[in-house]
Amino acid sequence: MREANPVVPGRMTAHLDGEFVVFLIGMRINKPWKVHKWFPVLRAMPRSLRALDCEDLGLLGYRLSMTATGPLLVQYWRSVDELVHFARNHLYPHLESWRMFNRKVGFTGDVGFWHETYVVREGDYEAVYGNMPRVGLAMAGEHVPIARKGDTASERLSS
Known part of the structure; x- marks a missing residue:
């Protein structure tokens, strides 16, 4: 094989060739016993990646890794505009996932998130x-x- x-x-x-964007996004499971809070957030990442795999939305490549406290996703994009378009467009799963996070988890401290965007x-x-x-x-x-x-x-x- x-x-x-x-x-x-x-x-x-x-x-x-040309400028590109490196986007890092991660989740931190702060209270592991609250599975009902962090598991839906964890499941949202693969849904977004599947949507990105189906269409040419500007994602050049990515790597998803699991750390001791949660997932870390490194993405490479053609432009900030394409990244923002994906993140804010109701036709793609990210926006609904973000709304769900704010409704169900918000800033309780049960789950943490972070992201960084670098234009290269x-x-x-x-x-x-x-x-x-x-x-x-x-x-x-x-x-x-x-x-x-x-x-x-x-x-x-x-x-």
């Missing part, structure tokens, strides 16, 4: 992957041999 995302030997880097100008990023499958920014853009962009971090940042 072939691995879906095989290890690529050697050193690779990522390449994206073209060439203002650096990435290196050694003997790794295609991950992170390389999943959102191109996965290219390191020599294409430079052998050192400073060379890759100035390319």
Whole structure:
């Protein structure tokens, strides 16, 4: 059986043309015994990701990980406008999930959330992957041999 995302030997880097957005969003389960509060919030993330997988809304790639206190989602978007359009549009599940969170959980302290948005100008990023499958920014853009962009971090940042 072939691995879906095989290890690529050697050193690779990522390449994206133009500006892009890195969006981090996480949830913290502050009171684990209140499953009825945090479980609906936890279930909302995969619903949003499925909607993003079905249409080209500007999401370039993502990685969902579970931490000791809850999920962490790293997303790469083409633009802030596309991210905001998805988040605020009633046709997509995020807006209803956000309204549900505010109605059922709000700021009781049972569940925490956070997000950070970074706009990255073209060439203002650096990435290196050694003997790794295609991950992170390389999943959102191109996965290219390191020599294409430079052998050192400073060379890759100035390319």
